[in-house]
Amino acid sequence: MSMDLQRFHATFFEESREGLDAMEAGLLSLEEGNRDPETINSVFRAAHSIKGGAATFGFESIAGLTHVLETLLDELRAGKRAVEAAAVDAMLGSVDVLRALLREAEHGQAADPAAVQAVLGRLNAVLSGQAAAAPAATAKKEEEPEAWHIGFTPAPSLFMSGNDPLRIIRELEHLGPLQIAARLERLPGFEQIDPMEAYLAWDLGLIGKVPRSKIEDTFAWVVDDCELEIRPMAVPAPPPSLAVEDAAPATPVVAAAPAAAAAGAAPAANSAAHEAETSIRVSVDKVDALINLVGELVITQAMLKAVSGGLDAAHAESLAAGLDLLERNTRDLQEAVIGVRMLPVDAVFRRFPRLVRDLSTRLGKQVRLRTLGEGTELDKGLIEKIADPLVHLVRNSIDHGLELPEARSAAGKDETGTITLAASHQGGHIVIEVSDDGRGLNREKILAKAAERGISVPDNPTDSQVWDLIFAPGFSTADAVTDLSGRGVGMDVVRRNIQALGGEVQVESSAGHGTRTLIRLPLTLAILDGMTVSVAGETLILPLAYVLEALQPQAVDIRTMAGEGRVLRVRGEYLPILSLSEYYGYAGQRSEDPLVVVVEGDGQKIALEVDELVGQQQVVVKNIENNYRRIAGISGATILGDGRVALIVDIGGLVRSLRALPQAA
Structure with missing residues (x-):
């Protein structure tokens, strides 16, 4: 019976990518001096799993490279060679090439054949360098066994993983004459037999000078679902079950479980089975569909609540109680479903140790990477889209933020610079920080470059206004263009990508002490808590995470400043006033006694003038760009309980528009 293996490809690719991430982390740990045997074992297991899957699915280039890599790792974990920089560097290079080969197999993006051959050459060079000490002796030792005992x-x-011991035994018969003896000690009575469980064990005698690797390859697909012992033995005259007693002592093998661990194998298997039962792989599309349905449920609940307001008191009281319960249950359901999409931000952070290592080596700098808050959770959709902006910021910090060791030493600093990646929850946002302890931004240089490019700058600009200039398209203060980055080059793309996610970017810098970039993002792209306000007869939604307070302004607290427009005094602080009616061009009737809502975005407070506060409610965010186009000052839309569409205000966009007004004046 033939089996269509293509339906398992997606799982193989996903698990292989996870395996490569684990390999890279382990190799970087080895390079830093960690010699824990479990670290080498974890790297080996990842390579072994990828090789087994690739061989099964016929991805020969991946299987061939991982076979060489696995051989080197096996020598490392067996103690046959020391962990050296050349070996770690070659293995890290193989991780990069394997990623390219996976893309080729999955998406048809051809990998560079020269890179594949180059990394194979590096791995073989490391292997041959070790073998050069005693090649003849090693070869002789490998040819000594004339038979193998396999437990x-x-x-x-x-059976539940789709494997069959008889199929494996038949595969072994292709390698040479095979003697077979079954072990029945685990076989229960007939009434207790479960046909879905494997009870029999086997002692196998394989006759012939067969390479150990051939035997290991036969068991590659079940290595995690069995106890396996492979050891040389004399050519037996009696059946293997008798010859085992006279067999040579067991030697370390790639796929064998150590004899000392055999007693603990059952608990380990039970633990693995328990883990398999409590977690499943689910397509992201299915989770997104579930979130959309919950969003529609939120809208329906709001609609029912709006309708109930028009009923008489006798009927409305019992209905209101039921609606309150529905609202609580809906919110619990929404939080549970959104929690399915939440992933720790470590999913992004763990790619940076390799990036920092490679760039610092290339630039001759000493860099220490510090990560904080890796367990902070963020929506999967945001995690996938935040990676590129963070990569750009980290590259900038290493290339132009941190000084060379001699320059840092001359400035009285530690020769090793520090890049910090931190994540934390603040209100309804997640805040991601990228900071360095380098030279900081040069205020005079930025202003000179702005004047050279004809960019309008306010008189006596504040530091925040100067730092904001680096987000101008194509802005750069670098003396020379490099292929890595330029402080400011591409920063407009970083801001645009963050804004597309409903977030904002803020830069802080101190000359000689470093630069700090803060990224604020919503916790999820699906549902938010909002304040509903009325402006000239239209309904708008203010994201509640940005709202500080609402108040009725007094005439004595409002001032008009030349070139700055109106400002409102709030407890001694003057805040710019922005009329939402004027900003959006609404022509409806306005309130004679407007209210203001104080909000904060991009690190600046402003007072938004509205006609009425309608209430607070959860809203489902709908993307406008996909259905219409991008609108300045609007981050999305939602559907209200009465079926009307309400726009969601982009607080960060309003703040940035106010900053631009003095420049245009």
């Missing part, structure tokens, strides 16, 4: 004890759950 094969399947886990009880082996």
Whole structure:
């Protein structure tokens, strides 16, 4: 019976990418001096799993490269060679090439054949360098066994993974004459037999000078679902079950479980089975569909609540109680469903140790990476889209933010610079920080470059206004263009990408002490808590996470300043006033006694003038760009309980528009 293996490809690619991430983390740990055997074992297991899957699905280039890589790792974990910089560097290079080969297999993006051959050459060079000490002796030792004893004890759950011990035994028969003896000690009474569990174990005698790797490849697909022992033995005259007693002592092998661990194999298997039962892989599309349905439920609940307001008191009281319960349950359901999409931001952070290592080596700088708050959770959609902006910021910090060791030493600093990646929750946002302890931004240089490019700058600009100039398209203060980055080059793209996610970017810098970039993002792209306001007969939604307070302004607290427009005094602080009616061009009737809502975005407070505060409610965010086009000052839309569409205000966009007004005056 033939089996269509293509339906398993997606799982293989996803698990292989996870394996490569684990390999990279382990190799970087080895390079830093960690010699924990479990670190080498974890790297080996990842390579072994990728090789087994690639061989099964016929991805020969991936299987061939991982086979060489696995050989080197096996020598490292067996203690046959020391962990050296050349070996770690070659293995890190193989991780990059394997990623390219995975893309080729999954998407048809051809990998560079020269890069594949180059990394194979580096791995083989490392291997041959070790073997040069005693090549003849090693070869002779490998040719000594004329037969192998194989102890094969399947886990009880082996059948559930689609594997069959008889198929494996038949594969071994292709390698040479095979003697077989079954072990029946685990076989229960007939009434207790579960046909879905594997009870039999096997002692196998394989006759012939067969390479150990061939045997290991046969068991590659079940190595995690069995206890396996492979050891040389003399050519047996009696059946293997008798010859085992006279066999040579067991030697370390790639796929064998150590004898000392055999007693603990059952608990480990039970633990793995428990883990498999409590987690499943679910397509992101299915989760998104579920979130959309919950969003529609939120809208329906708001609609029912709006309708109930028009009923008589006798009927409305019981209906209101039911609606309150529905609202609580809907909110709990929404939080639970959104929680499914939440992933720790470590999913992004863990790609940076390699980036920092490679760039610092290339630029001759000493860099220490510090990460904080890796467990902070963020929506999966945001995690996928935030990676590129963070990569650009980190590259900028290393290339132009941090000084060379001698310059840092001359300035009285530690020769090793520090890049900090931190994540935390603040209100309804997640805040991601990228900071360095380098030279900081040069205020005079930025202003000179702005004048050279004809960019309008306010008189006596504040530091924040100067730092904001680096987000102008194509702005750069670099003396020379490099292929890595330029402080400011591409920063407009960073801001645009963050704004597309409903977030904002803020830069802080101190000369000689470093630069700090703060990115504020909503926790999720799906549902938010909003304040509903009325402006000239239209309904708008203010994201509640940005709202500080609402108040009725007094005439004595409002002033008009030349070139700055109106400002409102709030407890001794003057805030610019922005009329939402004027900003959006609404022509409806306005209130004679407008209210103001104080909000904060991009690190600046402003007072938004509105006609009425309608209330607070959860709203489902709908994307406008996909259905119409991008609108300045609007981040999205929602559907109200009465079926009307309300626009969601982009607080950060309003703040930035106010900053631009003095420049245009």
